[in-house]
Amino acid sequence: MLTEMTSPENMLQRLGRLDRFGESESINILKVAITENVKNGSCKGSLAFFLNQLNCLQTTKAWYDFLQDQLVDQSFKLSKLYQLYKAFHTQQDQENSAVFQDMQKALKKSIDRINNKVTEPTKISKPKTAEQKSKISKNSLRGDSRFVQLAKLNLNDYAKPVFENEYAYQPPLDDTTEYDNLTESLNIIQELGLINFIAQKHGNIDPSHPVKxxxxxxxxxxxxxxxxxxxxxxxxxxxxxxxxxxxxxxxTGIRHPEAIYYAVCDQQPIGSISLDKLNILTTMPEGK
Structure with missing residues (x-):
């Protein structure tokens, strides 16, 4: 199994998928992709940003360092890793530890979110109208999300992806029919630089949009x-x-390097994938 750097709990859960009942006669291998930035103690990169958003970056880095000290060039059974997991948290059970820092950050973010984006419970009666449409309120837990549209990407052959000339969903012609939509965190859109790209191009692509x-x-x-x-x-x-x-x-040459597409194949929709991740996938040597 190949996985990105992740929290201790996620790693143990994924290891169970390799050989949960110990029936394999050969050694099971879990390869964890670690960036050079993280190895050098830096918190740069999209993966570090993602883990930081989940409030587990410091814990993940501490777990990586702990395993480096305990399991270098060793084979081990799952029971051994469970023992190490318990030992890791025993060491982290103190103020200013990595786990403590992440927990403090998670609690602070929760308090900020409640203070900033959730109003007191209120029941408001509004007459339903035929033209009522989906909107994201500022005063909600989804206040950071925005509606998004993605172009389709056909991955029947992942080595030869096809950019389809079609969007993930089509809005209806009338004002009353409900339709599927997609949302994404505005913070992520800003961090990737996509909002600036859209601001430069969208007025010319869609002259009816107010940004024009x-x-x-x-x-x-x-x-x-x-x-x-x-x-x-x-x-x-x-x-x-x-x-x-x-x-x-x-x-097509001006596609944003971090553009996010809606990946599909003949069997089913796959989900969103960014252009930089797609480039990694298509340039990966065979057998990897």
Missing amino acids: GIPEKKQKSRCMVLENYARDADFPLYLSYIEDDLNKVGG
Whole structure:
């Protein structure tokens, strides 16, 4: 199994999938991808950012260092790793430990979220109208999310992905029919630099969007308009564009390196995948 660097609990859970009942006669191998930045003690990179968002980055780094000290060039049974897991948390059971830091951060973030994005329980009666549409309220746990649209990516052959000239979903022609939609964290969209790319291109791709009337030199204003309108399902943020739309602003060569696509295959939808992850997948040597 090949996995990214992850928390101790996730690692133990994934190890169980290799040979849960100990029936294999050969050694099972779990390869954990560790970036050079993490090895050198840095917290840079998209994986470190993701773990930091989950409030487990410091714990994960401490777990990696602990295993390096305990299991270098050794084969072991799951029972041995469970013992090490218990020993790890025994060592971490003190103030200013990695686990303590992550827990403090998680609690603080929870308090901030409750204070900033959740109103007191209130029952508000509103008459239902035929034109009522999906919107994300600022005062909710989803206040950081925005509606998004993704171009489809066919991965029947992962080595030869096909960029389909179609979006993940199509809005209906009328105002009353419900339809599927996708959402993503605005924080992630900003961190990837996608919001700036959308602000530069979207007005020319969709002249009907309110961002079209804002001068190109006012990028901050454009970003704010895009972010605010994306609370409405009718104005999603396009995290990737189909070929027809890219041709309006320079062609497929200007795809954003972190663009996020909606991967599908003949059997089923796969889910979102970023362009940089796709490049890693398609350049991976055979057998890996």
